[in-house]
Amino acid sequence: MTTAPFPTTLAPVKRVSLLRRFMRKPLGVTALVLFLIVVALAVFAPLFAKFDPNHVDFNLVHAVPGTDGHLLGGDTAGRDLYSRLLYGARTTLWGALITCVAGLVLGVPAGVSAGYFAGGTVDKVCSWISDALQSVPALIVLLVVAAGTGQSFPIMMISLGVFLAPGYYRISRARAMSVRREPYIDAARVSGMTNGRIIRTHMLRAVYAPLVVQSALTAGIAIGMQAGLQFLGIGSASTPSWGQMMNDGFINITAFPIILLWPSIILGVTIATLAFMGSTLGDLISVRAEQPTRKLRAKARQVMLTPPAAADLPTRQTSGMHAHSVEGCALRVDNLRIGYATKDGGVKEVVRGVSLDAAPGEVLGIVGESGSGKTQTSFAVLDLLPAGGTAVADGIWIAGKEVGHLPTAERAALLGREIGYVPQEPMTNLDPCYTIERQLVEPLHRVHGMSKADAAKRAREMLVRVGITDPDRVLRSYPHQISGGMAQRVLIAGAVSGRPSLLIADEPTTALDVTVQAEVLELLRELQQEYGMALMIVTHNFGVVADICDRVVVMKDGRIVETGAVERIFRNPEDPYTAELISASLDDVEGRHELDEAWSAGPTGSAGPAGHSTAHAGGEDGAR
Amino acid sequence: MLSFIGKRLLSGIFLLLVVTSGTFFLAHVAIGDPTQGLLGNSATPAQSAALRTKIGYDDPLLVQFWNWLSHAVTGDFGKSWRSFQPVNDQLGRSIPITLSIVVFSLIISVVFGAVIGIVCGLRPGGWLDRVLKVASVVLFALPGFWISIQLVMLFAVNLKWFPSVGYVSPSVSFVGWIETITLPSISLALGAIVMIAEQLRNGFIEVANQDFVRTLRARGLPRRRVTTHVLRNASPAALTVLALMFVGLLGGAVIVELVFNMYGIGRYTQQSSQIGDIPSLLGVTAVTVAFVVVVNFLLDLVLGWVNPKVRER
């Protein structure tokens, strides 16, 4: 038997290291440089500072900057401020290092183990301790510690680390917990790895980046708290420190404010550099996609509205066709294009010129594989594209009326009245914080102006109509208390309760079990016929198309490859891609039995059973 | 719901017990013989011995602990080892001061934090959002006392808008009270404001991108109603931050009070720490942690009300 041919090499990919991406952020680089300067000052303090930080010179008391080569002048006791600042940097950074290491050592192993064995005893005990530590005002306990420990600096900083350990703990626990649920951890266990080894490799790899960010933030906080303690008079008098210097300056704030200025600046700058380094790194590793700015979106829209160059015309012309007159349409879309603004100011077009229509009472299927733009098309009709998306069309007609050029508010007014929407994933499409009743009643009350009592009655009727046998219990329930099939019925009830003329269903059965899927399809068909709605159903499943659709639009890479009546499409697909999609369904292919018989009869390779697999050769392409 | 309340309450009491007993033993181990700190270096051995007997320091540690605990549960934290005045009296004088600052800054930060957070959540990428992003990075990291010193420098010393030091009880002069606590509260609140705002903004954007929001909009719900749904879903994360913040504000208040020369629990703890006055230290710890426990408990109730899933746990 043959297997589809594959490319012998993969398309090249562009990889940019985290460091290089960091270096492209001006704020991060500035912060890094400033921080490195502070580090250098601390490390080479004996080189940079000419004077002994503890040497008392009575001529230097409250001396102005520049006196006798004392760059920043002298403090209240007559010591060189510049030297003290530099040696203070040593204290500060050394203390921050101790605190961070203590926090890491305590927080990370506990957090990773707790997350890996989430719900177990380790997790419960460690989480309780972490919560407890976070409920105690650290400074007060640190003062208790300071009372007895002879004010030993390392012990104080380690104690501070104990109180900052929950930060590390929480972050590593949360990461470990989410990674623990990933199948690759199960796969690692199945391949014979011990728990210890999994934690050391997969788990630590997963928490590594967030920990770097957390360390920058923790160091900043540690430096602040350390200075606060020193400000309170904790710490040896012979060790110069920024907090002590601030205290000295603060006492003389009215007479000699300049003494306060220097430690304030260097403390503020050091903390700020750590914070900015942390936040820049955090942005880089964050999975949360920041939305493109308004400027980029406006630019994207401008690009989409510019007429295409002649050379681009073949790929920019509209695809698909109309089967009905404009007046007789429940839905008509003319040359729809959808683009997303990219970070570099460009546009990524996901739908590139699409025209389609549906008459009242007609079921139109939009079918395609992932990335074909079928769902985006339905969002564009609803005018509910995700943030950053822009739709441009020559025209969009709903119930015979052009709405594509209406202002947003008027488009929104169609929703719930003219257009109903049934989503794909039932469980995530109900608000988890409200009861089903509240969610069904609210639109009827707010949008359709029914009284609350009438709306409640109507909601109950609708639930009965969609086949829910115990409507009162369901009305009282929260979404997490009902099954997926039930939730999808609730969503359908909500979608049709406003008696729309057009119902848009986006993969309405994909997330459901097969037996439930059949029920939901049957329900959609019944409601569509009962209300005479046009139904636009988006799906990847040709079985669903065959079951419910009158006409089909086949999409690929943002364009329509074929439009036609459902019988014609199945019987005689005009486009090879349509044919390929239909043949990919496993309904009529040989079963394992026939395959094995053919194979043992003559494993000639080229005569693969019915040539089936070679037909799929184009199904998989290079790297994404 | 009732069992949920009971569980939270019990866990709070347990926490209080663990923290206070932990502090008790920590203090005893760390301080050792307290008489030197209490009497100073010039004390004779006889004086020290007399003081040890008087404060019951010669009893076994567990006996001392039991004596303290059995009184503490009735609300009596014993007498200071230094002044032999009841700890409760001193707490009664210092707590209102600290609490004034903490509560006032909490109010400021919740109000401003919520407004800024929602505005930024509704318009991510807008000018306020960009300001918030930078401000949150800096203000979250800078310690309250550092900010308060700069504020004193600016408003009290240079502009002379506020008194730089001291505390006026509201029973003496309400205006004076407000005047004296405003600067310290603001210096504490700045960090808290950006923290709440940032949390609320991120939560808001995250929820706004969830599927059910699109479905709500597809039902034709007006924007304002949809925002209500989003806000309710985004609030638990922000509320959780609030609990952490209360602890942070209490800790920050300890130093900020000193900057403003107020005799709150910060100064009290600092002085008790310097001389090793264990009953006072224990009293302060117990009361502050009790406040935290109460706040956490109230917050749990609010969370249970907002999020139906929490109630079932």
Place this chain on the structure above:
Amino acid sequence: MSETGIDGGAPLLTVENLVVDYRISRKVRFRALKGVSITVGAGECVGLVGESGSGKSTLGRALLGLAEASEGRITFDGRDITHAKGAARRKLANDIQVVFQDPYGSLDPTMTVEEILAEPLQVTGTPKAKAKATVAEMLDRVRLPGDAVHRYPSEFSGGQRQRIAIARALVRRPRLIVCDEPVSALDLTTQATILDLFIDLQRETGVAYLFISHDLGVVRRVCHRTSVMYQGEIVESGDTHTVTGSPTDPYTRRLLLAAPVADPARQAERRAAWLGLRESA
């Protein structure tokens, strides 16, 4: 076909009256498997079909030691592995491997393909050079180009990632692979090629599959024998051709009729039959 393997010997894997309970809370337990028996012969592909909550994945997890059996026996190659733990379980990694559904979550995103594929070998202390050669061989077997080794999972399409996951399952040259919905997250066209790859690999290496799926069509394509599960029990088993062609159990019939076929005329007939079945139920 008999209950034994293709070669007629004793089955490679025997599961007898397996019961698995999940703890929901301290008191409440949920019985996911209610006494299930199944066999898989060497080089055979046995399908396990059911809807969500039927317990099909739980059975797979129990075989892999990822779920704890409360009652019953699992025998692999004559050894009782029901409660194999620690070193004994890790040793089984030589013989039993897995391919999961999610092509995105089943590969560590921070590792290169080479690291992912070499990991199961390193566990056994295979020398580096030998591991490298094996990795190259396996990539070739799953029809991925050799220069894939230095790539990260995110740089592959869903189907390609699933190939990598299959290669990882193969590197230890196991005798049984548990395939838990390995194609259900893929596009239709990709799904067909991956199924054919599974068949080819079975012929080349003689590995046996326990093939878990919700889709009768998928099972029909790759499995010799099939069992249908419903609410923690096996309601029907037998030759795949029979089970997916003319089922006797009412649930299996409902399941078969509920799946729509890509042919409008035949689907109309099916729907009518399904409606009839629903009315009578």
